[in-house]
Amino acid sequence: MAGGLSRRAVLTALPLTLGLSGLARAAAPGLSLSGKFVQGGYAVGRTAPRAMIDLDGLVLTTASADGWFVIGFDRDAPPTSVLTVTTPDGSAVDERAIALGDFDIQRIDGLPPEQVSPTDPALLERLAAENTRKVAGFASQADIEGFREGFILPVVGARRSARFGGQRILNGEPRRPHYGVDLAVPVGTPVRSPASAIVAFAETGLHFEGGLLLLDHGQGLVTAYLHLSKTLVSPGTYVRRGDEVALTGKEGRATGPHLCWRMKWRGRNMDPSLLVGAGPLLG
Structure with missing residues (x-):
């Protein structure tokens, strides 16, 4: 989306306090997700507090202080959507099929x-x-x-x-x-x-x-x-x-x-x- 940051750009800005070997061994953040995966639909999820939320290659939001977040799928969303949550300790990925909407x-x-x-x-x-x-x-x-x-x-x-x-x-x-x-x-x-x-x-x-x-x-x-x-x-x-x-x-x-x-x-x-x-x- 306009104004969004690429996931690579944001990851580059993360403080690599663990070093590359430490980052590779870090545990990925947990991720739970529920919603309606259809054009015009939504999902609500929970992950690590203030984790970065990347949807289809753009960092669009961050999780709340308790780890909650919401995402939306456009009326013309493509047939698949990839969600990535990222913290300095690792990342987790959830890929979903997005069903076609029924429009008049x-x-x-x-x-x-x-x-x-x-x-x-x-x-x-x-x-x-x-x-x-x-x-x-x-x-x-x-x-x-x-x-x-x-x-x-x-x-x-x-x-x-x-x-x-x-x-x-x-x-x-x-x-x-x-x-x-x-x-x-x-x-x-x-x-x-x-x-x-x-x-x-x-x-x-x-x-x-x-x-x-x-x-x-x-x-x-x-x-x-x-x-x-x-x-x-x-x-x-x-x-x-x-x-x-x-x-x-x-x-x-x-x-x-x-x-x-x-x-x-x-x-x-x-x-x-x-x-x-x-x-x-x-x-």
Whole structure:
């Protein structure tokens, strides 16, 4: 990923206090891993405290002080993924097959042209500024372990109106996939935090998203809530699983009232519904 370090570069920087012969004899760190190994899926693992986590050749995160970590697999993840955890005493490797996702084709017509392909210079300038703020929110890397709790649905009584990952065709034009799960509910339905988190972003009035809330559940596992009518929390606030954090709406690029629920980790687009009902992960 952009900004990631190669595993070789990081290993070169490690203090070789044991010498080469000592490093060869050192015990590899333990590694346990569970999750859903599918495009858009996740894994939660435990290893040595603060071990470096290398996924597919890039060092993307470090384990917590207790050794916990989370990783995500993109909607377009390749068929295999290699995880390496490294400490000054050694490394451990876990290679997994990543199953193909099952994605729909979604057609939406009748959208205003400026909601599909904006051309107005003032709007483009506004969109660039909004994107800069959103990128900063998605870059959050809170040192917490909310991802271990298992997730609940963010709204009660919803009908799923669109699955994660569907290819979008807007006003007849093929666009990038839809990276969210759409949950149809009336305007003003309370949105709950699905797991403990730090609020990384909270704004209303965005062009595409309307009201947008970003929650970091630890190590940059960020869930996003779009088309909100109101946000109830401020950036930097710690929220617990089940806390009310926003109210649903139909703001931005939306054809009706619903919550678009998304998840990202280190730029990878994930299916948040895959974590629902998992229970406390790895004990």
